[in-house]
Amino acid sequence: MMIRMKDAAILASPAAYADAVTTAVRAAAAYYTDGSTPLGDDEYDALVRAIEAYEGANPDEVLPDSPTGKVAGGAVAGDVPHSVPMLSLDNVFSAEELAAWAAGLERRLGRPVDGWCVEPKLDGLAVAARYRAGRLTRILTRGDGLAGEDITHAAGDVLGLPATLTEALDVELRGEVLLTADQFETANEIRTAHGAPPFAHPRSGAAGTLRAKDRPYRVELTFFAYSATGLPGLGHSELLARLAGLGANTAAATPAAPLRCATLEEVQQRVDEIAALRAVLPFGIDGVVVKADAAADQEQAGSGSRAPRWAVARKLAAQHKVTRLLEVEWNVGRTGIVAPRAVLEPVVIDGVTVTYATLHNPADITRRDLMIGDQVFIYRAGDVIPRVEAPLVEERTGAEQPIAFPEVCPRCGDAIDRTQQRWRCVRGRGCQAVASIRYAVGRDQLDVEGLGGTRAVQLVDAGLVADVADLFALTREQLLGLERMGDTSADNLLAAIGTARTQPLNRVFCALGVRGTGRTMSRRIAAHFGSMAAIRAADAEALAEVDGIGTEKAQVIVEELAELAPVLDKLAAHGVGTAVTAPTAPAGAAPGGSGEAAAGGAGGPLAGEAVVVTGSMTGALAALSRNEMNELVERAGGKASSSVSSRTTLLVAGEKAGSKRAKAEQLGIRILTPEEFADLVADHLA
């Protein structure tokens, strides 16, 4: 049967309908029990819509086990009855459907809705937590909505669900239990350390954890309250505030906090904002919930057997998708790292076709027990590189093949150093000299014009250049000995290399391609230490004082610099990167001193500002790369950063600014257009 995303497929016959019902019930059972699913969330939703359409046209043929109209698709039941049924939500999939739903509700009420509340649809498991005289006595899963499973044993592992409330009340808190991004990562570290397979995604992790009783390890979860029984008469936003006052966690403290909106226009805007924040939220959401806020509206609208009429879920496209792992490629990176990459049967995730996904390192493949031909979960959020989460082991057919690991470096055939988690060609950077040099001469590093890929290959093949430092020893005669190199080209190239000699420390450092240090980190390191000599003299402890360098990365940098010593010596001999500026961390500064060291001088129009640049620049700034923008910020005395947080004080938002703008607006951060910003820093424009 064909299932298309967005518009429901047409079920053409009773057999196709029956088949669809069986598939949906099976998928719902897996989804609501262990959180896994042979169908992605989008496909499940599309399937249910196709079933609904068929049943609408053929009401006499509705099968008794059809998932429509049932909580959890009718797939799961528990044995402890709920005091009040735990309902589900109806779904809409577009702004138009949301508007139509709201209009329908207002028609039913016979008046405009008295305010809405818009909040994240948390992607976890619904639970009911019963309190007697303010003490937590029982936790139940939703089950089929009428009866759930007792999971009280998990009480001690759920943050945000207090053992005692601030008042001795008899109430039942309802909400979602999930693994935040950090908790998911920690959970998988703990599990793999215990030889257990990692969770495929946060929802299955939460489901598995809530049910598990006798694990030799503990996994922490988080509860978000969004409803309650036993606190009548409150509007929804009032209820949320009351729940927080009782000591329960709510989404109020998150960037996607529930917001009361007066008009549908405001509702749609908040829906878009929450959707835009999705990639930066510390927990998964699969939609945005819109609720009539007033108690009187909710009461009058009432509920159907499956869902309340006063609330609806505006679903967002799934970030997890299931597809097939076709192959694993092994590529050698600039620094000689031999990295695996998954080749996938193309799959559309949130509008983007994904064909490749990262697999981190060989140990990761082994830990995840992946095989060629497996159905795998792929996760993609925002602009991050999609990653393979886990195989659907229960979907295996027996035709899957083990993944072959390379015996020798797939690029040069030399041996592989397997002593670290990340494998590396024993030739290190030498294996990829051309790539290293191309990176070093790139626009944001040494910016050597006229040294493209073909020239770099020529120079390396001719034995003239083995690393970036050798560029500065090139002579006119050597260049003229190369094919297709005339007088003018040779002079131009030598002139460009001459200009590169004077590049500031941050760019020379960046050109080295030290693992774990891109442009931003190179600027911070350069500002912190002030000279290449000081950087080379730094030990891991001193490096870890730089903002954003943890102890692990600091150690890698020390090792990399030791490996790069011959290159650094040659650069110094050529006078490259030898300029000295005042370090922001005086030599010998006590450990634990300010790590916020990226800012340039103490003065300047951006003194004290923490600046993030997003979107495409226009006007006087149109030609600047993101790195050049960040350099400009720092020249003008500010601190440049790539992500918006509560510490950010200024956002420069160009065209097509997305989630960063939304987050800055949410946090009330000052936002400037590129033109306004250019005026502000006019004296520092190079």
Ligand code: IVH
């Ligand atoms: S309200 C009567 N609010 O989504 C109230 N549900 O697909 C019904 N969910 O069963 C639920 N975030 O597990 C509500 N902010 C939120 C939610 C939320 C996640 C879950 C909940 C519900 C399911 C329906």
